Amino acid sequence: MIDKSLSESWYDLDTVIVYGMGVVASRFVDKIIQDFQVPYIIDNKKYGTSYNNIPIVAYEEIKEKVLKKEYKIVVTTAGATYSGIQQTLERDGLAEEEDFCHIEQFAVEWYRMNRKQTNIIEVHTAVTTRCTLNCKNCNMFMPYYPQDRWKNYTFNEMKEDIDLMLKYVDYIFWYIFLGGEPFLNKELKNIIAYIGEKYSDKVGHMGITTNGTIIPDDETLVQIKKYKVRISISDYTKTVFYEEKMVKFLNKLDEWGIWYIKNQMSDWKDFGFPREPFQWGEDEASSHMRSCSPLFHGVNDKKLYYCHVIWSAEKAGLYVNPEQDYIKLTELDCNKESDKERVSEYCRGKCKDGFLRFCMLCGGCGADNKKIIPVGIQEERK
Numbered sequence: 475m476i477d478k479s480l481s482e483s484w485y486d487l488d489t490v491i492v493y494g495m496g497v498v499a500s501r502f503v504d505k506i507i508q509d510f511q512v513p514y515i516i517d518n519k520k521y522g523t524s525y526n527n528i529p530i531v532a533y534e535e536i537k538e539k540v541l542k543k544e545y546k547i548v549v550t551t552a553g554a555t556y557s558g559i560q561q562t563l564e565r566d567g568l569a570e571e572e573d574f575c576h577i578e579q580f581a582v583e584w585y586r587m588n589r590k591q592t593n594i595i596e597v598h599t600a601v602t603t604r605c606t607l608n609c610k611n612c613n614m615f616m617p618y619y620p621q622d623r624w625k626n627y628t629f630n631e632m633k634e635d636i637d638l639m640l641k642y643v644d645y646i647f648w649y650i651f652l653g654g655e656p657f658l659n660k661e662l663k664n665i666i667a668y669i670g671e672k673y674s675d676k677v678g679h680m681g682i683t684t685n686g687t688i689i690p691d692d693e694t695l696v697q698i699k700k701y702k703v704r705i706s707i708s709d710y711t712k713t714v715f716y717e718e719k720m721v722k723f724l725n726k727l728d729e730w731g732i733w734y735i736k737n738q739m740s741d742w743k744d745f746g747f748p749r750e751p752f753q754w755g756e757d758e759a760s761s762h763m764r765s766c767s768p769l770f771h772g773v774n775d776k777k778l779y780y781c782h783v784i785w786s787a788e789k790a791g792l793y794v795n796p797e798q799d800y801i802k803l804t805e806l807d808c809n810k811e812s813d814k815e816r817v818s819e820y821c822r823g824k825c826k827d828g829f830l831r832f833c834m835l836c837g838g839c840g841a842d843n844k845k846i847i848p849v850g851i852q853e854e855r856k
């Protein structure tokens with residue numbers, strides 16, 4: 475969530491230094507290289523190598539040049555790493571938003587300010603409300619969906635959502651399919667092919683978030699491979715016993731040479747809802763939402779959600795979202811610059827009252843949620 479602004483010295487920029495060349499950077503760096511001259515990439519682990527003929531250097535190596543403030547720095551790391559880099563740069567006399575900024579701010583604010591483009595860092599679309607697991611603390615509330623609300627989205631429904639979204643959005647860095655368990659939806663391959671063919675200039679990377687319990691069929695793997703879809707695996711095998719399936723899943727991805735990352739967390743933050751909803755007051759809801767600040771936004775059912783979690787709460791029939799918490803994409807006019815601006819502002823967290831109403835009930839992912847629980851505890855299926 476951005477509530478600050480880049481200084482005017484960022485106008486008409488044509489050269490930047492990129493700081494960070496890890497997993498987060500891989501989502502952004504190609505677009506930056508395409509749009510700017512990049513004399514250096516700073517990365518204190520990968521220095522001595524290069525990327526697209528751009529030298530990767532350690533910070534200390536070019537510190538002198540950096541301190542001359544000839545170039546702005548765009549930090550392409552996750553938020554937690556950014557804080558440490560921010561401290562280093564500020565200690566050396568550089569100022570945030572004057573000399574450097576985080577990629578989230580740059581990707582959204584700079585492009586809006588200078589190119590009148592509406593960019594979104596990360597958009598999620600749920601392709602199914604069904605899951606192979608039944609995690610009690612699922613932040614998409616899957617165990618709480620009644621059976622008559624289980625649904626695999628059709629190709630046409632998913633196509634309508636992305637088509638509508640991209641009328642107002644110029645570039646999405648990261649478009650992720652999730653669920654439930656997305657490989658339960660056999661139309662997944664068709665929507666990957668559609669986006670890959672039609673929107674390669676507007677969608678940077680596609681990704682799938684899966685629990686690794688279902689091995690995709692060959693037709694799906696063909697599309698994943700063709701469009702370099704990145705697989706993010708939430709590994710719950712420490713809590714739920716499906717190691718054998720996981721091994722088969724990983725072997726299959728290796729066999730096809732598909733990029734993946736396996737995340738084995740031990741803890742989650744408990745969102746509380748719907749079992750024991752939080753009760754944040756109106757006076758604390760705005761700072762609570764800021765503390766959470768999800769990078770991901772959601773598109774489903776022709777609506778854009780600053781936070782995709784609230785889409786799922788309503789889809790499950792657990793909550794009715796007030797209209798101020800989402801944007802109906804069908805009611806916008808893509809010829810109006812003001813409507814594109816509205817989408818951009820909303821994705822930066824600017825909404826009525828300064829917070830989403832659902833945030834008052836939700837623990838969120840921020841530092842102010844102290845309820846930590848083990849991952850993947852299963853709820854008995856009813």
Ligand code: SF4
Nearest residue numbers: 766781832833836838
């Ligand atoms: S507190 Fe909950 S509803 Fe609010 S932004 Fe965070 S995850 Fe979304």
